[in-house]
Amino acid sequence: MARPKAHEWRTELDDLMRGIAGAFLFGAPFLYTMEVWWKGNFTSPPRMMLILAMAYLALVLLNIKGGFRAQQPRGYGQILAESVEGLAIALFTATLSLTLLDILHIETGIDAIMGRLITLSLPYSIGVGIANNILLRTPDDNGADLDKKRGHPWRSTLSDAGAALLGAIVVGSSIAPTDEIPMISSSLEPARLLLIMASSLLLSYVIVFEANFGAQRQRRSQSGLFQGPISETVAAYLIALAASALMLWLFQVIRVGDPINQWVSYIIVLGLPCTIGGAAGRLAV
């Protein structure tokens, strides 16, 4: 067998990142639902198997028209193989995100760990299965977009900022008033908050610039404040944090007199789904 070429690895990485991004996009509201973790505490092994089988079946059905690989069309073998990878991505992403929020620890016990992982992997699988439908743009889209945007740096900056804000509100507003925010925040140490911030920035970058290899070159060539990948990611994160703060205050989860560390941790914890929503929003404009 020939050695894989560099561009094949590149495409493969893009595809896998797109899968992870899709899982987070669809799965964030489930990740921030304590009942999902609790149900995982007493899920019996036969039910775990059933959930895995359902996730695989959902992936097979979704992969016929969606999936996370850019290259089409597919044969039956490819659909089945891609579904195996999709399920693995969902389980991997579920492990990563639950560990990040400190919901999985070693002391949790193997039954509960497997239960929580597998319960969460079902919505994540659906996210992987529809990753192409939300994240992949065809080259045609880019051309039209590019013509429309070039030469209007302020307008494109404003439209990107608006899209980031809108996306943050769409995803974040259903999470902001819930008890999960204080619950997750209360158990987090400062180091973990930094880790969540880093993950938010990385995910935002991956969703907009990596998982979307068709539009990536086009975005990098746009003009306006938002168009350097790093500056756009940071600016979008700040917008997500501002939206997060505003929603938490509106829903009276935090009040003006509350201690500063409570503000900071709540905003960062809600900032993660807000950033994911903002990234999806920026892709949509």
Add this chain to the structure above:
Amino acid sequence: MSEHPIRNPAEWFSLGISLTLLSAVVATVASLWLNPSLKPAAFTVEPGKVRAAHDHYYLPVTIKNEGDATAAEVTVEGTLTTTSPEEVATTTFDFVPARSDAEGVLIFSQDPSAATVRVISYQEP
């Protein structure tokens, strides 16, 4: 192209990793399934080091569920009989999954070094 389900070595690589991960997960679930240890929830409670603050004494307790069933609403009670009247403090854990630890704190107004701590109730979820 579609007669080859996998197009290049990079795809073989991720399929290989995915299959390894999935088989590990399925094997773990299968072993949990095939070795059902039906020991009901059983607890040990370990009092920690007492800490004093604002005229009260904080007694950390570590509870360990050594059974194979998850317990909900696990209530731990600490009783201090050296005072009169005797002093009681309780705390409730939402969930203590099978073979896992949880920590809570009981608060007394007297030094609780001699207090006895035990689980007084739990619910089967």
